[in-house]
Amino acid sequence: MLVELKNGETLNGHLVSCDTYMNLTLREVVQTSPDGDRFYRLAEAYVRGNNIKYLRLPDELIDTVKEQQAMQQAQGHHGRGGGSDRGGGRFQRGGRGGGRGAPRGGRGGGRGRG
């Protein structure tokens, strides 16, 4: 990925990690000066988030992320239904939430929400 900083420098490298402040650590970095005339190669670099102007990312990433989100949603649904074998029936007194499960969001609702 490419990172452009507010001062116009660009860093090309692989993302190792990031945090909620957008601080990044990159590996195998090529750093280019704002004028594009000087190049540096760095094994590793740390970028403070507030110095970033923008990031350029591979296009396929958007599809990857959408897949991940879809999978997470699917897992979320599974987690609820799969947690109780009786999850299927709304009208079943699952006996979990003290039999209060019925029409009110029977799936997850009855789970210990006493």
Add this chain to the structure above:
Amino acid sequence: MSSLGPFVASNHYPNPDGRTLTGQLQGHDQTTNLILSGTVERIFSPPDSDEPSQEVEHGLYLIRGDNVALCGLVDEGLEGGIDWTAVKAYPLGGMKHS
């Protein structure tokens, strides 16, 4: 923050260095960090010189919110009808004043 949800279509973004990026808004957050796909940066040349070019600056951009000055919804109908290569404009100034 009031939602940019309706803008998940096509958008123009001048950033403080005076550049305008157009693309599809894929995501955003409270600090106006933006994810734009299919981003096109249009570079206009001033009225007295030769044709401007349009560059597709890489498909996928993550723009940090600090650098977004404005974001607007592009009207697809109007946009399609404009021949951008014929448009000339003076470059916008940057927002940083020394």
